[in-house]
Amino acid sequence: MMAIERVAIVGLGLIGSSIARAIAERLPQVTVTGHDASADVRALAGELGLCDRIADDAAAAVVDADLVILAVPVGRMADAAAAIAPGLKADAIISDVGSSKAGVAKALATALPGHAVIPAHPVAGTENSGPAAGFATLFEGRWCIVTPDVGASQDAVATVTSFWQALGARVETMDAAHHDMVLAVTSHLPHLIAYTIVGTASELEEVTESEVIKYSAGGFRDFTRIAASDPVMWRDVFLANKDAVLATLQRFNEDLTALQQAIRRGDADKLEDWFTRTRAIRRSIIEQGQDDAAPDFGRRH
Numbered sequence: 001m002m003a004i005e006r007v008a009i010v011g012l013g014l015i016g017s018s019i020a021r022a023i024a025e026r027l028p029q030v031t032v033t034g035h036d037a038s039a040d041v042r043a044l045a046g047e048l049g050l051c052d053r054i055a056d057d058a059a060a061a062v063v064d065a066d067l068v069i070l071a072v073p074v075g076r077m078a079d080a081a082a083a084i085a086p087g088l089k090a091d092a093i094i095s096d097v098g099s100s101k102a103g104v105a106k107a108l109a110t111a112l113p114g115h116a117v118i119p120a121h122p123v124a125g126t127e128n129s130g131p132a133a134g135f136a137t138l139f140e141g142r143w144c145i146v147t148p149d150v151g152a153s154q155d156a157v158a159t160v161t162s163f164w165q166a167l168g169a170r171v172e173t174m175d176a177a178h179h180d181m182v183l184a185v186t187s188h189l190p191h192l193i194a195y196t197i198v199g200t201a202s203e204l205e206e207v208t209e210s211e212v213i214k215y216s217a218g219g220f221r222d223f224t225r226i227a228a229s230d231p232v233m234w235r236d237v238f239l240a241n242k243d244a245v246l247a248t249l250q251r252f253n254e255d256l257t258a259l260q261q262a263i264r265r266g267d268a269d270k271l272e273d274w275f276t277r278t279r280a281i282r283r284s285i286i287e288q289g290q291d292d293a294a295p296d297f298g299r300r301h
């Protein structure tokens with residue numbers, strides 16, 4: 001396993017800036033160089049003191065990095081990889097944090113032939129974006145899924161694994177295609193549903209938008225948190241993970257139709273069985289430390 005002394009982070013938004021903050025807190029001996037395509041973000045990252053050095057140029061940011069992490073939207077990974085290529089050390093490990101993996105892995109391998117590419121996805125985030133939105137504890141107790149190619153260097157996989165563990169994450173290794181199917185269910189479909197519900201509610205004719213907002217505590221507002229997520233990031237996720245999302249959506253539509261039928265037919269048992277099963281899933285998430293047990297997400301009343 002390689003000892004990491006210098007990390008370069010390309011993309012200093014929510015995830016990139018959280019990585020920088022977590023390194024400063026948990027790996028203070030590691031030097032961090034940051035780069036972002038946006039001059040405004042670079043300036044803000046400088047003001048916030050996120051990195052030891054901020055480079056205006058992607059290739060210059062990675063020159064002496066042992067580990068480079070691409071934290072840009074999934075649709076920008078290929079560009080970002082091409083931009084860092086001229087500056088990389090021969091033995092640098094390149095990783096990313098993209099929310100979909102098979103397409104990103106392919107794009108990185110194509111742009112960076114001969115380099116150790118170890119894709120990863122920290123399953124942690126919020127609905128906010130940008131460098132000011134990040135925080136050092138974002139990854140604590142959360143899972144980071146590493147999706148190395150079959151021929152990947154085991155040393156490089158071990159280095160990326162121990163890096164994420166050092167930031168407080170729990171690490172699991174998975175095939176990229178399987179990752180994309182799992183995340184289609186646990187993340188991408190819920191976002192699509194939230195985007196749909198919030199969009200639909202704002203366009204209903206019988207109910208005014210002000211009524212939707214006023215009475216949102218009935219359930220609607222919990223969807224609005226997810227539906228407030230970054231539009232560019234999520235546009236790219238759906239385009240990149242198209243097949244897995246469409247397969248999951250097909251299954252969701254079938255189940256929705258079954259519930260629709262149960263309501264129409266007055267099938268009380270079907271509805272109660274279904275809702276009992278879903279309540280158990282919520283309880284398992286709390287038991288496994290993936291959410292707080294506080295009622296109503298800990299809101300003050």
Ligand code: NAP
Nearest residue numbers: 011013014015037038072073074076098099125126129130
């Ligand atoms: P973000 O807050 O919007 O930050 C992304 C930053 O990358 C922006 O400042 C953006 O600048 C910059 N950027 C875009 N293209 C670039 C390029 N070619 N080179 C350098 N910088 C570039 O997004 P985020 O939430 O941190 O997401 C970053 C990645 O993490 C995405 O791949 C996402 O799928 C993944 N992820 C997100 C979450 C989450 O909950 N947000 C969780 C896990 C993983 P501009 O704004 O000027 O384009």
